[in-house]
Amino acid sequence: MQTKTKGLIIREQTVGESDKLVTVITEDFGLIKAFVRRAKTIKSQNLSATSLFAYSEFSLYRSKEAYVIDNATSIEVFFNLRSDIETLSLAQYFAQLACFLGTEEQPMPGMLRLLLNALYLLCQGKKSHPLIKATVELRMLALGGYMPDLTACYRCGTYESEIMYFDMEEACIYCKDCYRNNAVELPLAVVTAMRFICFVDLGKVFSFNLSEENMVLLCSTVEKYLLSRIDGRLTTLEFYKTIVI
Numbered sequence: 001m002q003t004k005t006k007g008l009i010i011r012e013q014t015v016g017e018s019d020k021l022v023t024v025i026t027e028d029f030g031l032i033k034a035f036v037r038r039a040k041t042i043k044s045q046n047l048s049a050t051s052l053f054a055y056s057e058f059s060l061y062r063s064k065e066a067y068v069i070d071n072a073t074s075i076e077v078f079f080n081l082r083s084d085i086e087t088l089s090l091a092q093y094f095a096q097l098a099c100f101l102g103t104e105e106q107p108m109p110g111m112l113r114l115l116l117n118a119l120y121l122l123c124q125g126k127k128s129h130p131l132i133k134a135t136v137e138l139r140m141l142a143l144g145g146y147m148p149d150l151t152a153c154y155r156c157g158t159y160e161s162e163i164m165y166f167d168m169e170e171a172c173i174y175c176k177d178c179y180r181n182n183a184v185e186l187p188l189a190v191v192t193a194m195r196f197i198c199f200v201d202l203g204k205v206f207s208f209n210l211s212e213e214n215m216v217l218l219c220s221t222v223e224k225y226l227l228s229r230i231d232g233r234l235t236t237l238e239f240y241k242t243i244v245i
């Protein structure tokens with residue numbers, strides 16, 4: 001049966017002589033894999049609409065082994081992502097992360113929206129890369145079922161103390177009086193930013209700021225938490241880090 005959905009291409013692989021297999025994060029079916037038949041010969045509009053990072057409207061049907069895209073109209077191609085290697089590699093990292101954290105055949109409008117907003121911001125170049133990276137990582141983890149419990153101290157229920165501790169293993173926080181071994185010490189501003197990223201409406205999720213020092217702490221904490229939850233090698237993150245260091 002033919003169906004239509006909007007989605008973002010997050011992976012493309014060539015298959016055989018002229019077909020390609022794309023991974024798409026869609027509005028209606030979550031993560032799907034779909035073949036683009038005769039990808040190298042179809043008209044160019046279809047081609048750019050099924051390229052990496054194209055956000056398009058797809059007309060597709062289900063064959064035995066996978067979906068098949070037989071028509072695609074691009075809505076946004078995020079051309080500016082290719083303007084520099086750091087921006088492009090960060091976008092590729094977000095795409096790989098979505099492959100790890102996305103769920104197949106289950107609607108994931110939140111994850112699609114988060115990714116689209118992040119790609120728009122990367123193209124605009126107005127927000128810093130560390131802010132965009134930490135926000136995407138933490139919110140995507142939350143959407144993918146790894147939301148840490150940041151509401152209050154896990155032991156005594158205190159909402160705020162000047163210094164708080166984030167326990168990565170248990171994914172919870174403690175106040176200054178309930179310090180636990182191995183928990184990461186964080187100033188309240190960083191915990192407040194983490195709460196904001198997890199709980200605020202998706203349209204506002206990138207609208208916060210931190211001092212440079214606290215941004216570094218936020219980034220390192222969120223990345224460590226992410227790496228403790230992802231089962232697999234994030235080659236795109238490794239590549240991104242070779243560029244920014």
Ligand SMILES: [Zn+2]
Pocket residue numbers: 153154155156157158174175176177178
């Ligand atoms: Zn406490």
